Amino acid sequence: MSETTAANAAFIRVFKQYGGIFLSLVALCVIFSFMNGRFMSVANFLNVLQQVAVIAIAAFGMTWVILLGEIDLSIGSIIAVAGMVAAQCFAVGLGFAPTFVITLLSGAMLGLANGVLTAKFRLPSFIVTVATMGIYRGLVSLPTNGAPAMITEPTWTAIGTQSFIGVPIVIWFVAVLFLFNHILLSKTRFGRRAYLTGGNREAALYSGIKVDRLKIAIFMISGVMAAISGVLLSSRLFSAQTNAGMSYELDAIAAAVLGGTSLAGGVGTMIGTMIGALIIGVLNNGMNMMSVPYFYQLIVKGAVILVAVWLDVRSKQAKQ
Amino acid sequence: MDTSGNAAILEIKDVTKYFGTVAALKSMQLSVMPGRVHTILGENGAGKSTLMKILAGVYQPTSGSILMDGKPYAPANPQDAARAGLTIVFQELSLCNNMTVAENILATREPSTIGFINDKALTRKAASIVADLKLPVAVTEKVGDLSIAQRQLVEIAKGLSVDAKVVILDEPTSSLSDNEAEILFEIISQLKARGVAVIYISHRMEEIMRLSDDITVVRDGSYITTRDKNETTIDELIALMVGRDMDAIYPARDVPAPAMSAKPVLGVDGLSRDGEFENITFDVRPGEILGFFGLIGSGRSEVMNALFGMKRTSSGSISIDGKQVTISSPVDAIDRGIGFVTENRKEEGLVLSHNVEANISMVALKDYSGAFGFLKRRRERLAAEAEVKRLAIKTGSLQTIVGSLSGGNQQKIVLAKWLLTRPKILILDEPTRGVDVGAKFEIYKIIRQLAAEGTAILLVSSELPEIISMSDRVVVMSEGRATATASGDQMKPEKIMSFATGFVS
Numbered sequence: 001m002s003e004t005t006a007a008n009a010a011f012i013r014v015f016k017q018y019g020g021i022f023l024s025l026v027a028l029c030v031i032f033s034f035m036n037g038r039f040m041s042v043a044n045f046l047n048v049l050q051q052v053a054v055i056a057i058a059a060f061g062m063t064w065v066i067l068l069g070e071i072d073l074s075i076g077s078i079i080a081v082a083g084m085v086a087a088q089c090f091a092v093g094l095g096f097a098p099t100f101v102i103t104l105l106s107g108a109m110l111g112l113a114n115g116v117l118t119a120k121f122r123l124p125s126f127i128v129t130v131a132t133m134g135i136y137r138g139l140v141s142l143p144t145n146g147a148p149a150m151i152t153e154p155t156w157t158a159i160g161t162q163s164f165i166g167v168p169i170v171i172w173f174v175a176v177l178f179l180f181n182h183i184l185l186s187k188t189r190f191g192r193r194a195y196l197t198g199g200n201r202e203a204a205l206y207s208g209i210k211v212d213r214l215k216i217a218i219f220m221i222s223g224v225m226a227a228i229s230g231v232l233l234s235s236r237l238f239s240a241q242t243n244a245g246m247s248y249e250l251d252a253i254a255a256a257v258l259g260g261t262s263l264a265g266g267v268g269t270m271i272g273t274m275i276g277a278l279i280i281g282v283l284n285n286g287m288n289m290m291s292v293p294y295f296y297q298l299i300v301k302g303a304v305i306l307v308a309v310w311l312d313v314r315s316k317q318a319k320q
Numbered sequence: 321m322d323t324s325g326n327a328a329i330l331e332i333k334d335v336t337k338y339f340g341t342v343a344a345l346k347s348m349q350l351s352v353m354p355g356r357v358h359t360i361l362g363e364n365g366a367g368k369s370t371l372m373k374i375l376a377g378v379y380q381p382t383s384g385s386i387l388m389d390g391k392p393y394a395p396a397n398p399q400d401a402a403r404a405g406l407t408i409v410f411q412e413l414s415l416c417n418n419m420t421v422a423e424n425i426l427a428t429r430e431p432s433t434i435g436f437i438n439d440k441a442l443t444r445k446a447a448s449i450v451a452d453l454k455l456p457v458a459v460t461e462k463v464g465d466l467s468i469a470q471r472q473l474v475e476i477a478k479g480l481s482v483d484a485k486v487v488i489l490d491e492p493t494s495s496l497s498d499n500e501a502e503i504l505f506e507i508i509s510q511l512k513a514r515g516v517a518v519i520y521i522s523h524r525m526e527e528i529m530r531l532s533d534d535i536t537v538v539r540d541g542s543y544i545t546t547r548d549k550n551e552t553t554i555d556e557l558i559a560l561m562v563g564r565d566m567d568a569i570y571p572a573r574d575v576p577a578p579a580m581s582a583k584p585v586l587g588v589d590g591l592s593r594d595g596e597f598e599n600i601t602f603d604v605r606p607g608e609i610l611g612f613f614g615l616i617g618s619g620r621s622e623v624m625n626a627l628f629g630m631k632r633t634s635s636g637s638i639s640i641d642g643k644q645v646t647i648s649s650p651v652d653a654i655d656r657g658i659g660f661v662t663e664n665r666k667e668e669g670l671v672l673s674h675n676v677e678a679n680i681s682m683v684a685l686k687d688y689s690g691a692f693g694f695l696k697r698r699r700e701r702l703a704a705e706a707e708v709k710r711l712a713i714k715t716g717s718l719q720t721i722v723g724s725l726s727g728g729n730q731q732k733i734v735l736a737k738w739l740l741t742r743p744k745i746l747i748l749d750e751p752t753r754g755v756d757v758g759a760k761f762e763i764y765k766i767i768r769q770l771a772a773e774g775t776a777i778l779l780v781s782s783e784l785p786e787i788i789s790m791s792d793r794v795v796v797m798s799e800g801r802a803t804a805t806a807s808g809d810q811m812k813p814e815k816i817m818s819f820a821t822g823f824v825s
Contacts, residue, residue: 187694187695188689188692188693188694188695189685189686189689189693189694189695190693192678192685192695193685195671195674195678196671196674196678196682199671199672199673199674200667200670200671200672200673202667202668203667203668203669203670203671203682204671204682205630205650205668206628206630206650206660206662206668206669207650207654207682207683207737208650208651208653208654208683210651266671266673266674267673
């Protein structure tokens with residue numbers, strides 16, 4: 001008896017937290033399936049997940065950063081840098097494993113630069129990452145003078161094109177990284193400290209949390225997540241493009257904010273961000289299936305974000 | 321009270337102000353004459369600022385009446401007050417740092433034609449105001465480039481640039497050096513000569529005796545008396561200011577204070593930080609409650625922040641258990657067994673948007689996590705539950721958001737998060753500020769219990785009765801220096817207040 005009430009209470013809590021956006025997601029799915037019979041199918045669902053993978057993984061990293069009350073606008077550029085680093089590694093004859101590691105390390109280093117400039121030089125992260133967004137984007141073109149670089153390494157391209165136990169490898173990436181970030185955020189000391197620091201930096205400092213180090217680590221996570229997004233994108237495109245990932249930071253921010261991450265810091269979950277990314281994916285996919293012109297898609301996406309965030313703000317004000 | 325023929329310009333009758341159920345002012349009286357300096361004297365929290373905010377139109381009185389120039393005066397906002405001829409110069413600086421002195425002085429009253437500001441006229445007008453007041457600043461300088469003292473003078477110039485009948489100066493000298501204070505005193509005598517009434521608030525007794533014509537003493541939100549400067553003494557004023565009985569609100573010690581021969585757990589020797597405090601020396605034994613008293617700006621909190629590694633020191637040494645230590649960050653301080661309940665619990669103590677449990681386990685989180693930093697949620701919950709019970713924290717559940725709790729319960733949560741670390745030395749900076757009487761008593765009991773268990777306590781407070789009743793000894797600070805360490809017979813309000821005001825009788 002008491003177990004059922006406990007389960008009920010837990011259900012109510014989860015529903016209160018995610019009910020709004022989850023219902024939005026369901027509503028979108030219902031609308032799109034009425035408009036197009038092919039929408040509601042396992043094949044299309046996997047399709048949506050595959051399309052959303054690059055954004056979702058970048059959005060996991062973005063969630064950490066926003067949770068801390070900061071922002072990382074450079075992730076779109078890091079996605080492109082990662083692809084180019086991989087292409088160059090293969091060009092000099094490195095194999096899959098070392099290339100993969102070096103690509104992720106490049107993301108970590110670019111994130112480290114963002115973190116050090118923000119934490120140690122005390123510059124606002126908005127300004128830092130606007131600057132590094134440009135710098136990193138410029139770096140992509142250095143090796144090839146702006147030309148795309150082909151990637152033909154079979155294992156690399158398999159990531160974006162092959163399946164494992166009937167599920168595209170890309171989706172395995174999303175699943176594993178979702179679990180990793182979700183557990184790190186909700187079950188460990190590191191995650192708790194991120195929440196506390198995002199909620200009140202001063203109080204965290206007075207409580208003995210090494211706030212600067214934490215901030216740098218989180219920018220590095222954001223860089224690595226963006227680099228993994230870059231791996232998926234380059235493997236799907238069979239190449240590194242200098243304009244890859246352009247403006248993906250905005251979709252990643254939108255996914256995190258739709259999922260309930262507060263731009264003021266201290267509030268947010270990976271589950272929310274995953275649902276937020278799915279909403280963006282479903283919108284893109286559904287409108288593509290209905291052949292809505294691209295410019296209308298932009299308008300609809302913008303409007304959906306405004307409405308979702310407005311509903312969220314309103315429900316939080318009502319609570320207070 | 322002075323009633324030498326001319327009528328009062330400002331007359332306050334029976335003004336009472338309630339915040340919720342708490343009376344901040346009880347039937348306050350004040351009668352201010354034109355051309356005279358009227359000082360309001362009282363401890364921190366006696367009701368001075370509430371009274372000034374009512375006069376400035378920031379608050380409205382719950383009952384009572386105010387007459388200005390014989391007409392009813394009930395400003396709904398600061399603009400009303402200014403229109404009626406009342407100017408207030410606040411202690412906190414309210415200038416725009418990235419604008420020039422001239423732009424600040426004439427803010428919202430810039431000389432302009434159809435909305436375009438006439439820069440030359442602006443500079444000229446501001447320059448003449450500054451010259452009249454003989455201020456040592458150039459009007460074209462950015463306020464951000466000025467010293468704090470110069471900014472305070474600009475603030476005063478801004479206040480005096482409108483023709484006022486009543487001018488309120490709230491602790492104007494707290495950030496001024498002697499030279500700059502002289503400039504201010506000169507300005508005040510000019511104002512008096514023009515027939516302006518000046519309401520003056522300060523804690524510096526000598527300055528008060530020099531400037532004032534009339535002195536009104538307030539205590540606990542009530543009017544005590546008004547004296548002519550020539551008919552009173554500093555000693556009498558201090559006695560009037562602090563004279564209250566300290567009855568049962570302070571629990572007595574049930575374990576005797578440690579002997580002075582016991583080995584100190586914390587020793588501080590000659591600690592200094594440029595511009596904030598100088599040559600601070602004290603020690604504290606396990607189980608001892610060492611009070612720190614001083615008026616606002618005396619440097620107490622700065623010393624505590626330095627001890628906790630939040631501020632660097634320029635000289636001096638700190639030793640714990642007889643060994644000299646370097647504390648350069650809160651992490652160092654916590655590792656060495658120091659806890660710090662800061663003065664501003666909302667800013668530095670709590671994460672208001674998070675729940676009770678996460679706030680309580682915040683500092684001791686390492687004890688509630690295992691391999692790879694995985695949290696031991698069950699142990700964490702049990703520990704938080706135990707603290708909630710021990711400190712009688714009134715909260716719906718451990719999941720309740722801390723921001724929704726009362727001030728007293730919030731303060732207990734800050735205490736709880738430090739108690740979980742079992743500190744050897746606990747710094748309490750204004751632990752009962754903004755806390756209701758019931759919770760105050762409970763916090764005092766907790767402090768007593770901690771001391772009985774052997775925790776060394778540094779109790780910082782600007783409430784004199786609290787300091788005297790709770791502490792075993794009191795370090796008195798004034799303007800960045802420790803002026804005395806009171807113990808035994810010296811633990812009297814008059815004595816400590818005179819050390820704190822820098823006036824030793």
